[in-house]
Amino acid sequence: MKRGETIDKKEMAFLEAEKSRWKAVLTRLTAIVHSLAVRNLALRGHREKLFSPSNGNFLKEVELMAQFDPIMKEHINRVQKETSSHISYFSHHIHNELIDLLSSEIISAMVADIKQSKFFSIILDCTPEISHNEQLSVVVRFVSLEGKPHIMERFMGFLEAEESTGQHLASMILKRLEELKIPFMDCRGRSYDNGANMKGKNKGVQSRLLEMNPRALFVPCGAHSLNLVVVDAAKESINATSYFGILQKLYLFTASTQRWAILKKHVNITLKMWSDTRWESKIKSVEPLRYQTAAVRDALIEVRDHTKDSAIKVEAQSPAEGVGSYRLAICSVVWYDLLCQIQHVGKQMQSPSMQFDVATNLLKKTERVLCGYRATGFVAAQMAAKDICEQMNMDAVLNQKRLRSTKRHFSY
Structure with a gap:
């Protein structure tokens, strides 16, 4: 031995x-x-x-x-x-087990970093997945003390929301924090979207969690709040639904390689799909109509004249008439100007290192610019739209829409 x-x-x-x-x-x-x-x-x-x-x-x-x-x-x-x-x-069983082990180690390291900094804030948002199940994404924001102190945002996973009520979502959040052994009483800030179930004063998530922790202050999502300001400023003079409906019709070019080649022959800026989530991302879809309206209209006319499909002729004729109108030219100029004002601010608001005072100043400055544009911007947009109509050899005249007449019966 x-x-x-x-x-x-x-x-x-x-x-x-x-x-x-x-x-x-x-x-x-x-x-x-x-x-x-x-x-x-x-x-x-x-x-x-x-x-x-x-x-x-x-x-x-x-x-x-x-x-x-x-x-x-x-x-x-x-x-x-x-x-x-x-x-x-x-085997695939080993793959899944290794992924779970790696995930557990990563989450443990993130939780340890959060506990070291003690105080944190949470960011939540609900999004339906491809299988039509509502998922709640949980993000924790804190000041990391590793090396030089810096702000960090850590994604802590998805939670499947069976109900979208404020009570159910609040219980899911608390349960997830309890599983991670992160005390909710150390939370100092919360940010959600502007839905009634999230920001409601009586039964929303923010009111229920505020009763448990009065120091966990609620801050509305800056991107959603900024989007509401832009929509309110634009809806007074422009029907957003009809305008972006015309933009949606322009994507007939993407369904065929021949039509896409015709579009590339006329324009230098390709058409982009507009996003349903952020209004500031729609600037990429408005830009071609703002600066290359005549070229887009020529491409639609060429598609209409060279196609043999009667359905495609109709699909090309309708947006060609809309693009060539003075009304849509004004819409393109106004929407592009508004979206340009908020694009830079929207990107900065999404930065993990954004500070409260800087964000407040940016929002106030953007609000002043939009209010000033509401007062004087429409005249400048009309002048720019007239230049666009001159390039297309179109009359810069606002045609009045025919009002629908309603028969009134004697008993009304």
């Missing part, structure tokens, strides 16, 4: 060697899973067999590593020789 020459000495040495080998193999497999997960790449393919054409990114990475790494090469050789009984750790 003192000399270490017991009868099972060789067996113990073999077990230690096997332990070290499996540790080295799992270290490499974990590194592959981590690399693919960071780049949002799919791990699995149609088959789970080595050296198969469609076995997915994970097994392809294993095959590539085996060409240069002797440990992985030896492991693959053992797997191929003993296909019936040898453990490979290449």
Whole structure:
């Protein structure tokens, strides 16, 4: 025993060697899973067999590593020789388990960082996923004390919301913080959208959580609040629904390569889909009509004249008439000016390092600019729209829409 020459000495040495080998193999497999997960790449393919054409990114990475790494090469050789009984750790069950372990470690590190800084704020938003289930995203904002203090925002995962009531969402938030062992009493700020179930004064999430922690102040989402200011400023003179409805019709170019080639021949700025979530992102869809209205109209006319499909002729004729009108030219100028005012502010409001005083000054400045534009901007927009009509050889005249007449009966 003192000399270490017991009868099972060789067996113990073999077990230690096997332990070290499996540790080295799992270290490499974990590194592959981590690399693919960071780049949002799919791990699995149609088959789970080595050296198969469609076995997915994970097994392809294993095959590539085996060409240069002797440990992985030896492991693959053992797997191929003993296909019936040898453990490979290449199955999708192992993938999922490794992902869960990595996720747990990452969340633990983030929670430790949050606890070190003590105070934090939470950002919440509900979004339906592709399977039409409502998901609540949870983001924690805090001051990280690692190195130089700096503001951090950490995504803590999705919560599936079975109900969208304020009581149910509030209980989900508290339950998630309890699972992470983060005390809600250390919360000093909350930010949601402007929905009634979130910001409601009586039954909303903000009022229910404020009763539990009076120091967890509620701050409305800056992007949503800024969007409401822009919409209110524009709706007084422009029907947003009809204008963006015409923009939506312009995407007939994307359904055909021939029509897309016609569009590229006329314009330098391609048409962009407009977003449903942020109004400031719609500037990319308005920009072609603001600066290349005549070119877009020429492209629509060429599509109408060269297509043999009667349905496409109608789809091209309707937006061509709308694009060539003085009314839509004014809409394009006004919307582009408004969206330009808020684009820079909207990007700054989304910065993790944004400070309250700076954000307040930006919003007040933007509000003053929009109020000034409401008073004097329409005249300048008319002048710019007249220049657009001159480029298209169109009359700059606002045609009055025919009012719908309603028959009045004697009993009314």
